[in-house]
Amino acid sequence: MATTHIITATSRKDEGKGASRRLRTSGHVPAIVYGAKGVPESIQLDHNPLWLATQNEWFYSSILDLTVDGKVQKVLLRDMQRHPFKQQIMHLDFQRVDENEAIRFNVPLHFLNQEKSPAGKTAGIVVTHELNEITVVCLPKDLPEFIEVDLSALEIGAIMHLSEIKLPAGVSLPTLKLGKEHDLAIVIAKHAKEEAEEVAPAAVAEVPSTKSAKAAAAPAAAPAPKKK
Template sequence: MAHQINVERRSEAGKGASRRLRHDSKIPAIVYGGGLDPVMIQVDHETIWLAQQNEWFYSSILDLSLGGDVQKVLLRDMQRHPARPRVLHLDFQRVMADEAIRVSVPLHFINAATSPAGKVSGVVIMHELNEVEISCLPGNLPEHIVVDLGELKEGDVLHLSSIVLPAGVEVPALKLGPDYDVAVVVARQLRHAAEPEAAAAEAPAAEVPATKAKAPEKK
């Protein structure tokens, strides 16, 4: 699904110009890469504020439309105000159809409740990762990766190498060796500690050493 964002070119740079843009509910931004010169742009704050509430804004190819000239880009950086609900600056990177890109995409977990582990009382299915960095051509980029937990059993650990990836997608970390094949999901039985009173009751009584009788004094 294509997601288009309309932008405008900006000619002024610097803190003062950026403050004036933000005062007018615009966000200063830049688009770079793809063998072309960087271009300073501006975008409506409300447009970005609505878009940034969706997963696709961070992990999908975006159609950046500058006066009808549409370029394929990825969001590479977003600066937020530390205290106010404001976006301060955006960085977009152009992508080329024949050049692989690296993007972190979210993991969507399904069938946890109906899995063998999900039906066992006291078993907690923990997500150790919620996103994964992948490498692929722009045309193969998925908005998310589905992780099916339907066969997960108590005690199972699902590793990165067990994820079923879409065609044309790979995980670069797995090329670095087995130490990078980290856990994605763990199905663990929670064991509750015994109540202090119960533990004290079950513990054997400590032996109290007998007091030595005092020897009679010699007369």
């Protein structure tokens, strides 16, 4: 059963930059709720509880129960503006969810059992995670907070692709419908030496050999005198 995440807000009537500035000064965050054939609604949230919620992964990847003046709406976070250097949230955009319409959303990947895999147990092997989240399409009720990727069988030199991810029921990857070239790598296990060799040719090309350097630095030989 999916976990319920409740975010509390109140409606607001004052809009504009001045009103938003006053809200932030009083410890609140202006936001808007739109979508699902409803009228866009301006709301405000208490900053500190909101800030704590944003420290959790679920805030960005789950359907949230947004309570506005006691009325619950199912929403997804679509945009968040932060202050450039302060720990302050400036504005939020929430999109209402229609339970009967499929949604497209980014879901984080959780990699499991890497240390138990043949690649993970071998010294000198570097395992890289090429993607940390993927775009899925599903009905709201089927949206997972994250997708687990089991790496227990990852072999040395192996490349795991999107098509190898075990997806929850009702969830699909739209990018795979675009062709095999879109079946991107998500995990690569290679020797550390291979990574170094990939960089080496470019570095060597920029450094002339000692012999060439000496030849370039040597003065030109004087011409031989002509015989009389």
